[in-house]
Amino acid sequence: MKNLLANPQLVLVSRVFIGLMFIISSLDKIVDPSAFSRSVANYGLLLSWMPAIIATVLPWVELLCGFAVLFGVFLRGSSLLLSAMLAVFTLAVMSALLRGLDISCGCFTQDPTAGRMNWMKVLQNASLFALTMFIYFSQATRFTLSEYLMKSVNDHHDS
Amino acid sequence: MQRALREAAVLLLVAAALGFIYTAATEKGLFARRSTLPPRAAGLLAPVMVTRDQAQLYFESRRAVFIDARHEFDYKLGHIRGAVNIPLRMYETKKAVLDTIPKNWLLVAYCDGAECNSSIELSVKLAKDGYTDVKIFFDGWREWTAANLPSDKSP
DSSP states (O other): OHHHTTTTHHHHHHHHHHHHHHHHHHHHHHEEEEEEEEHHHHTTOTTTTTHHHHHHHHHHHHHHHEEEHHHHHSHEEEEEEHHHHHHHHHHHHHHHTTOOOOOOOOOOOOOOOOBBBOHHHHHHHHHHHHHHHHHHHHHOOOOOHHHHHHOOOOOOOOH | HHHHHHHHHHHHHHHHHHHHHHHHHOOOOOSSSSOOOSOOOOSSOOOEOOOOHHHHHHHHHOEEEEESSOOOOHHOOEEEETTTEEOOOHHHHHHHGTTTTTTTSSHHHESSSBBHHHHHHHHHHHHHHTEEEEEEHHHEHHHHHHHHHHHHHHO
């Protein structure tokens, strides 16, 4: 497991996948926060004023964390945030499925005609959670902007 | 861990700032001047929400066609008296039942209630198909039966 965590190529592939996925999934929510707010409210888990606040902030958290994971800046913080979000999403979807709610996920698109969520969504979220935790615990720092910047600073000091 | 939490806090703060600035600048979501519910279909009159009292008035006036967006199974168990069943997922195959209804008639779409948004989605489809006066009875079947209003069962 330690070998996997230190494998720079594997970590890079995971970062690109998770980064791009969260960037793409944030766009529809940013463009139409009202629709996303409705999707959040449909879960019936929050007080009435909460979905609008979540719809204002959460898409931007996804976008920023997506870029941070992709480029390798604030890697620990962003992967931790994404893991926490995915854990909450997974629980919310499970709760909705167990209550038999007839709602769409609101995960990637706010198109009301998008398909209803099912247990595959729980599996998908759990897999993504595992991947973000993998990035969080990874020790490889190669191919990250942080490493590149540190290198530049050190080179500057040496010369 | 402490470093990760610090980074996460910075990301959260920046994201919150960007989110509030963006939605305020574009007057979307939280800062929308008026409710954008439901979505406005290109150039068409957007469907509007109605309360149970309004839905009851439409029902009693006999000038509205109620459209039940739930599954056929639920519809058969009970529905608003006279309602037509067009399950959202079967819209394309079932919408022919509306062929005899003029496009300017009042249609009221409903489904289970607050935990279901099929009525919104159905009303958007109806508006896109040219029905100019579509209302959404969002509280739906649950509120209707709670008030003991006229309903029917299908065999």
